[in-house]
Amino acid sequence: MDFLMHSSKQNIKQVNCMKVEGNIEKYYHYAFPMQTILVTCNDQAGKTNIITLAWHTPISRKPPLYGISIAPKRYSHALIENSKEFVINFIPYSLVEAAQFCGTHSGLSTDKLCKTGLTLAHSKTLSTPLIKEGYAHLECKLVKSVPFGDHTLFVGEVITVSADEDAFKNELLRTDQIHPLYYIGENAYTTLDRAKRKTF
Numbered sequence: 001m002d003f004l005m006h007s008s009k010q011n012i013k014q015v016n017c018m019k020v021e022g023n024i025e026k027y028y029h030y031a032f033p034m035q036t037i038l039v040t041c042n043d044q045a046g047k048t049n050i051i052t053l054a055w056h057t058p059i060s061r062k063p064p065l066y067g068i069s070i071a072p073k074r075y076s077h078a079l080i081e082n083s084k085e086f087v088i089n090f091i092p093y094s095l096v097e098a099a100q101f102c103g104t105h106s107g108l109s110t111d112k113l114c115k116t117g118l119t120l121a122h123s124k125t126l127s128t129p130l131i132k133e134g135y136a137h138l139e140c141k142l143v144k145s146v147p148f149g150d151h152t153l154f155v156g157e158v159i160t161v162s163a164d165e166d167a168f169k170n171e172l173l174r175t176d177q178i179h180p181l182y183y184i185g186e187n188a189y190t191t192l193d194r195a196k197r198k199t200f
């Protein structure tokens with residue numbers, strides 16, 4: 001506290017530096033790399049669609065809430081609005097082709113499950129299944145959808161979470177075993193392979 005009061009009175013010196021001004025239309029590129037997930041959602045007949053998402057985030061601990069941002073023109077947008085549930089599937093880098101496919105084809109005209117060869121498995125609490133090849137899963141019930149600009153923020157209450165046995169140790173992702181998929185924009189991906197780690 002002392003430190004804060006002291007420093008707020010200080011006349012902070014600013015320096016000149018050369019930053020390159022970027023393209024505001026692609027402002028979100030500065031947030032990359034973003035972990036890339038596959039979200040499963042069901043149509044009214046119970047058929048499952050898969051959408052690739054990079055815009056997603058935890059929102060609250062209590063209650064446990066997770067947000068995903070989806071453009072209204074996506075087929076999955078209508079599915080989630082109708083079914084009021086979705087499953088977040090965190091996936092390894094090895095599924096990069098499947099993620100690219102599910103992120104460039106619409107479930108309206110393509111059976112992405114069939115084309116990618118991904119496997120569905122029963123989720124524990126929802127009708128919407130999870131993707132077996134993912135390493136962790138959040139089963140979410142829709143609590144709110146709020147339009148923001150050209151996307152809708154779907155907020156789901158996380159009802160059940162599950163993960164592969166070897167994916168986490170003491171709640172920490174085992175980056176020696178699991179290499180999560182990250183998107184860096186312009187159809188390019190990366191991973192946390194041999195990531196540096198510091199634990200305090």
Ligand SMILES: Cc1cc2nc3c(=O)[nH]c(=O)nc-3n(C[C@H](O)[C@H](O)[C@H](O)COP(=O)(O)O)c2cc1C
Pocket residue numbers: 036049050051052053054055056069070071073074075076077099100102103104105106107108183
């Ligand atoms: C890596 C990647 C990330 C994406 N992230 C999002 C996103 O966060 N929100 C979104 O609305 N679309 C996103 N997309 C686009 C959708 O995945 C894409 O339009 C998809 O074909 C929609 O499928 P659907 O019509 O079956 O719902 C992303 C695509 C890729 C390749």
